[in-house]
Amino acid sequence: MKIRDDMTKKQKAEYIFTYYKWRILGVCAGVGLIFFLIVHFAFPDKEPLFSCALINQRIDYDRDDELELDFSNYSGIDLDRLDVDSDYNISYPGHEIEDANTGIFDKFFIKYSNGEYDAMITSVDFAGYCQQMGAEYTDISEYDTGNLPLYEENGISGIDITQTKIIDKLNISDGDKLLLVFPAEGKNHESCQKFLSYLFDM
The missing domain is CATH 3.40.190.10 (Periplasmic binding protein-like II)
Structure with missing residues (x-):
């Protein structure tokens, strides 16, 4: 099944979510991990004085x-x-x-x-x-x-x-x-x- 021109926006969104949700979630998780690592190593918690x-x-x-x-x-x-x-x-x-x-x-x-x-x-x-x-x-x-x-x-x-x-x-x-x-x-x-x-x- 492919996205057709006669599909509504809602149908297109449902199609994308149904067939690509795991890829989307994987990309989001990867971006989140990269962001966490950048913050963690670029701005580490300072030890108490x-x-x-x-x-x-x-x-x-x-x-x-x-x-x-x-x-x-x-x-x-x-x-x-x-x-x-x-x-x-x-x-x-x-x-x-x-x-x-x-x-x-x-x-x-x-x-x-x-x-x-x-x-x-x-x-x-x-x-x-x-x-x-x-x-x-x-x-x-x-x-x-x-x-x-x-x-x-x-x-x-x-x-x-x-x-x-x-x-x-x-x-x-x-x-x-x-x-x-x-x-x-x-x-x-x-x-x-x-x-x-x-x-x-x-």
């Missing part, structure tokens, strides 16, 4: 976004290059969380081993557990900490943020001591220093 995980704290994305914005305004780091994430309710031996997502546990330690965290806000207990899993922390003496309260015990080196003003921004109500530590695998040391300056300038 500062990534901070809030461990076993109340998950609050609005608070996380506000902290990113405030730190961006202070540091001059582009907002799109900051990542503060509280989606880390992690169950571990001695600290069991009901209905905890085991996938979060795996996600955290995979990203940790890949050096994707520049900083962590966590309890002393979890910082110690990470040590047992092989984690190491940057010696806080490598940074200018101003008058921030230091925590240096049992190989854990960081800032006791429970005694700093950021605790109000985090809106944390429990009385556990919270630390800011910098994983040794982290990459953005300059941004870590800016975050410390942000803390002691509050």
Whole structure:
């Protein structure tokens, strides 16, 4: 069957769709794939210049976004290059969380081993557990900490943020001591220093 001159536009369209639809769909898929590859390789996602995980704290994305914005305004780091994430309710031996997502546990330690965290806000207990899993922390003496309260015990080196003003921004109500530590695998040391300056300038 061929397209005839006496066919209506609707009949011609139906003919083309019936006999050529798979070719048309194939061409569209090919064009879409090419477009995706061009965008993906020409405009790759930029890695964060500062990534901070809030461990076993109340998950609050609005608070996380506000902290990113405030730190961006202070540091001059582009907002799109900051990542503060509280989606880390992690169950571990001695600290069991009901209905905890085991996938979060795996996600955290995979990203940790890949050096994707520049900083962590966590309890002393979890910082110690990470040590047992092989984690190491940057010696806080490598940074200018101003008058921030230091925590240096049992190989854990960081800032006791429970005694700093950021605790109000985090809106944390429990009385556990919270630390800011910098994983040794982290990459953005300059941004870590800016975050410390942000803390002691509050």
